[in-house]
Amino acid sequence: MRWVGATAVLDYLQNLALANWVRTSPSIFAYTTVLAVHAVGLAIVVGVNTIIALRLLGVAKGIPLAGLRHLYGTVWFGFWINLASGILLFIAEANAMAAMVAYWAKLALVALGMIVAALLRRCYFDDVASVQAGVVTRVGRNLAIVSLACWYLALIVGRLTGYPDLVAGWLGMGGTGN
């Protein structure tokens, strides 16, 4: 999994002045604030996607389907916050993060969540006739379920990046976890 090129890139990122500052500064505005902001962004992305999915699954039917896609603006707000804070958190510990299966699994789940959101737009929200009629099609409901699965799995797996030894132990990869 490790080849020379990747190691060089990770070392380069981790030795950037910005990465060093995030990792080693005792200032509250370094690692601590970036981590806290990442948690706020997570709550926005997961929480608002939950509202959209729940509505499509029949909860809060009073929310007009025609306007529901406007909630994606807030999802994007949280997404950009987390892309920026996530890049900082990654470069701060590039080697350690890149070595974690949980980290790549989380990124994959986030990417999948975004693809599902795009599919929801194409396959459901752009289906003006159904949306205007207040009908949630089968594809809309199915995608809502997949969306919920992606975001909550991303949250769960993301939290696991804090426990590399535990995960390595579970995967039988010779971690120190019992």
Add this chain to the structure above:
Amino acid sequence: MWDAVTQFLTVPAMQAFVNGHDWVWPVCEMTHYVGMSLIVGIIGTLDLRILGLFRFIPVSALRPLIPWAVAGFIGNLLTGLVFMTGTNQGVTFYTDNLSFHLKTLFILLAIANLVVFRIAGLEKQVYATPAGADAPVAAKSIAALSLLSWVLTIFFGRLLMYNDTLLLLLGM
């Protein structure tokens, strides 16, 4: 009285349980994050609607989502108690922690805010706001305070483990 609180929250059996099973802490953390997302996603969206965004939603339409946020809150109270009673650093890690005090303060502020919202009769007026209409002005300051309180609750919650950086900032 403070001693009685720390005494009450010192539960050796819970400490033994958490220490003896390495999955307990991360699983409670995940649950805590799920609850956090439900609270901020749902209450935050309601707050933003009251503040004038998403006017396509009649405010009362958001009401069926509230129980999901309440469930998240109850889940987080329970997992929070597991953290406090289960940490091998002892409950004083939390009770002597400025970030934890601030987090608790903002949760209480959010709850007090909600009580005022109900008692002042604003809740009824707000839920009567149809699609396209503006919520009462008095409700907007309540909504802004609610949004701020929940965001700061997450912020200081995450700071708990890095309380040193807060003390350094304050020169303490």
